[in-house]
Amino acid sequence: MQFGRQRELVLDICGVALILLFAAIPFVTGSPLLYSWTNQTVIGLTAALGVYIMLRLGLLSFTVPAFMAIGGYAAAILAVSGTTNLILLMSVACLTPAIFAIPLGMLVLRLKGIYFVFITYILNEILQLVLFETPGLTGGSDGISGVPPASLFGMALWSPRHLVLVTVGIGMAAAVITLAVTHRFRAEFSSIEDNETLAQSLGVAVWKYRTLGLVASAGVSGLAGFALVNQLSTANPSSFSSFSAINYIAYAFIGGRRSLMGAVIGTIFVVVMSNLFSAQGQYAGGLFGLLLIGVVMIAPAGLIGLAQQVLPSRRSIQSKAPTEANTI
Amino acid sequence: MQGIISTGLIGLSLGTQYALISIGFTLIFGILGVINFAHGAFYILGGYFAFTLSHSVGLPFFLAVVLAAVATGAVGYLVEFVFIDRYVSDHIATMLITLGLYLVMTTAIGQVYGPEPADFRFPVSGSLRHGGIYMPYANLIVFGVCGVVTAAVYWLLFKTRYGIALRAMADDRAVAIAQGIVPARMFPMAFAIATGLAGLTGALVTPILELDPNGGEAVVTKAFIIVILGGLGSVGGATVAAFIVSIIEAYSSVYLGSSRGALALFILVLLILLVRPSGLMGRETRRA
Numbered sequence: 001m002q003f004g005r006q007r008e009l010v011l012d013i014c015g016v017a018l019i020l021l022f023a024a025i026p027f028v029t030g031s032p033l034l035y036s037w038t039n040q041t042v043i044g045l046t047a048a049l050g051v052y053i054m055l056r057l058g059l060l061s062f063t064v065p066a067f068m069a070i071g072g073y074a075a076a077i078l079a080v081s082g083t084t085n086l087i088l089l090m091s092v093a094c095l096t097p098a099i100f101a102i103p104l105g106m107l108v109l110r111l112k113g114i115y116f117v118f119i120t121y122i123l124n125e126i127l128q129l130v131l132f133e134t135p136g137l138t139g140g141s142d143g144i145s146g147v148p149p150a151s152l153f154g155m156a157l158w159s160p161r162h163l164v165l166v167t168v169g170i171g172m173a174a175a176v177i178t179l180a181v182t183h184r185f186r187a188e189f190s191s192i193e194d195n196e197t198l199a200q201s202l203g204v205a206v207w208k209y210r211t212l213g214l215v216a217s218a219g220v221s222g223l224a225g226f227a228l229v230n231q232l233s234t235a236n237p238s239s240f241s242s243f244s245a246i247n248y249i250a251y252a253f254i255g256g257r258r259s260l261m262g263a264v265i266g267t268i269f270v271v272v273m274s275n276l277f278s279a280q281g282q283y284a285g286g287l288f289g290l291l292l293i294g295v296v297m298i299a300p301a302g303l304i305g306l307a308q309q310v311l312p313s314r315r316s317i318q319s320k321a322p323t324e325a326n327t328i
Numbered sequence: 329m330q331g332i333i334s335t336g337l338i339g340l341s342l343g344t345q346y347a348l349i350s351i352g353f354t355l356i357f358g359i360l361g362v363i364n365f366a367h368g369a370f371y372i373l374g375g376y377f378a379f380t381l382s383h384s385v386g387l388p389f390f391l392a393v394v395l396a397a398v399a400t401g402a403v404g405y406l407v408e409f410v411f412i413d414r415y416v417s418d419h420i421a422t423m424l425i426t427l428g429l430y431l432v433m434t435t436a437i438g439q440v441y442g443p444e445p446a447d448f449r450f451p452v453s454g455s456l457r458h459g460g461i462y463m464p465y466a467n468l469i470v471f472g473v474c475g476v477v478t479a480a481v482y483w484l485l486f487k488t489r490y491g492i493a494l495r496a497m498a499d500d501r502a503v504a505i506a507q508g509i510v511p512a513r514m515f516p517m518a519f520a521i522a523t524g525l526a527g528l529t530g531a532l533v534t535p536i537l538e539l540d541p542n543g544g545e546a547v548v549t550k551a552f553i554i555v556i557l558g559g560l561g562s563v564g565g566a567t568v569a570a571f572i573v574s575i576i577e578a579y580s581s582v583y584l585g586s587s588r589g590a591l592a593l594f595i596l597v598l599l600i601l602l603v604r605p606s607g608l609m610g611r612e613t614r615r616a
Contacts, residue, residue, distance in 0.1 A: 060419070060420055060423075107602055110602075110605055111601065111605050112605075114357070114363065114419070114560055115556065115560070115601065115605060115606065115607075117363070118552055118555075118556040119556070119598065119601055121552060122552075122553070122556075122594055122597060122598060123598075125549070125590075125594055126591065126594045126595065126598070129587055129588075129590055129591040129594065130591070132587055133587065133588065133591065242549075243545065246365075246427055249420075249423075249424075250424060250427075253420060253424055257420070282435070282438065282439065282443075283435060283439075285431045285434065285435045286431055286432045286434075286435025286436060286439075287435075288428075288431055289427070289428040289429065289430065289431030289432035289435065290428065290432055291428070292424050292425070292427060292428030292431070293411060293424075293425050293428035293429065293432070295424075296415070296421045296424050296425050296428070297411075297415075297425075300415075300418070300421055
């Protein structure tokens, strides 16, 4: 379903605002459970934004954990060596994978459709093995432990409350990047998603926007990786497994793959549900599976799509009267 | 020298197993356009069916294997009919559904049989030793059976009317439907055949390797690699790639260590894909 540019922007800005609301949690409660839940949600949704940017180009990408690992490890290596400034760490975590993405994009963006899906899956597997094979740099299978917490203006942000705020800050930065990229290049991205050949014949430099999308997705994923490393104070290969990409894809898809808001709502929903499920211990995996199947079968356009279907919008009521009908 | 030959034989025997799994995986992709993340679960399911039939019911092993393959295929038929059929044109939806199915199936298997690996052993032990070359009988039997079944699948696909119809669906769905081929009849059956092959492989191979509820993930990853290397949807490509992968894997795990071997394999696949973006024998690309 296509809906107006303005409404899309408003919805996405609401999505960013929703992330900001998480910053209130450390001020209203001291519950460690809620803190851990907030960290999990914000890190998950940041990673889901990495998936979302590529989905806007019509590409399903499994690279998110790989870029998360590059960003997370880069920040961890820097932090262990003594540089703990939050802004600097965030920039490194965002820029390192983004720079990696440029040559990588030249190689893999030629592949289309399912081949792209597969090659991004393989890239993850390669990165995992590289992490294991370079113990000098990355600590091998043990990873890098004892990563010091980030600091701001000389103050170490180590308390649980601070950690939540740092995570939310990183999530906000990622969301703003996502919002800027997807709306600044909305027309180009949509034309490539809808019909690549047509877009090309109309003069859209497809490769340029694809690379741009991959670079942005890499930067956003790198931020998610940094948030994860900072929260766990460890960078470990197991945090970035290839299969975890499926979680992030599920977040973006369950919420609704057509909007930034979808990634946010989807992550909140799935994290809440899986925390409820994990109380069921050994059934958790199966229940998560049922949830995936259920959402796809009941709400193929995601929760946002379902809401748009169920709640009749003001515009659709108005449009019963003859108006400027189907403008995009 | 004998070491090199023995390793090569192990590689070939692995290759037949990989071929059966990957042919199923590539058939589902070629015909339905679905990436079946649940393929590994069907492999494990075949193993557990055979385990129950031979250990609890007491059927002879080979009868148990055949029945397990049929039963897995039947489950596959049902799954396609209930969950996948309506969504075949949406790749992301079917990926998430098959992923959900994978989670549900492995959880269910873990509930029924417990999380520990089952004590499932191949009924034939001992090995062939000839002039320093060493090959367990179990691997030889698997090699033979998988070889015969692969040949049978080829016969089905290339020599029967049903196979021609299946290939027509894979080539161009719209034209095939215009020719009067009914998707509702072809899709569940194709899925059943493919999952039946996974079940058969699981039933034969898990008693040699290991039968545990979470063994499916590695199988799916392997099938991924083989199928892209061979070219998605190409049965011939999957067969050739299965042997390339298994032989590289056998030699590299002996001479390089398993982790570096895997790295070498992945990088090789990456390079091949960069030169031939549709795999060794693939033609068309589908949109994700």
